[in-house]
Amino acid sequence: MKTAIVLALPLLLTTVSSQTFHWGPCPTPMVQPNFELPKYLGKWYEIEKLPASFEKGTCIEANYSLRPDKTIKVLNVQKYKGKVRTIEGTAIVQDLREPAKLGVSFSYFTPYSPYWVLSTDYNTVALVYSCTDVLRLFHVDYAWILSRTRTLLPETVYHAKEIFARDNIDVSKMVPTDQHGCEGGP
């Protein structure tokens, strides 16, 4: 019976969402050393991602800014079925000793999800990873390649995927985000 549940669960998850799950616990990638949040703030455009069911649109971008209470305001914007949709969330640094490991939440009722900045040069590209263990049996993860502009050089994307892969993150299911026909874009 137990085995049946264990086997059925991932199947169920794949059916109900397009999220990416893998057997075993989350990988433990290196994060950006000496992460400097102030330099990371501002606007980032999504170039590629491991699909998240809550992000179906195009022209996806996020603007991170500091609130007076030092939490980070996350303003996600995307275009979906011709309409521009904006969602506001909150990010926090959960442990000051690990500043590149943020947590992000889009509602008072949901816990903070990991938002780890694996690598960034602050003014071109950022690699973000989020992984959650489920029942210690498997993990669900998301990954994003973000850019300060709506397009990124193919070699930069290639290099970003190499970094993810080096940390045992499966990039084979990464898909480009459509940034065509967006405000100020190509």
Ligand SMILES: *[C@@H]1O[C@H](CO)[C@@H](O)[C@H](O)[C@H]1NC(C)=O
């Ligand atoms: C990002 O959000 C902040 C705070 O709301 C705002 O002041 C700033 O102009 C925004 N930046 C961009 C590039 O839209």
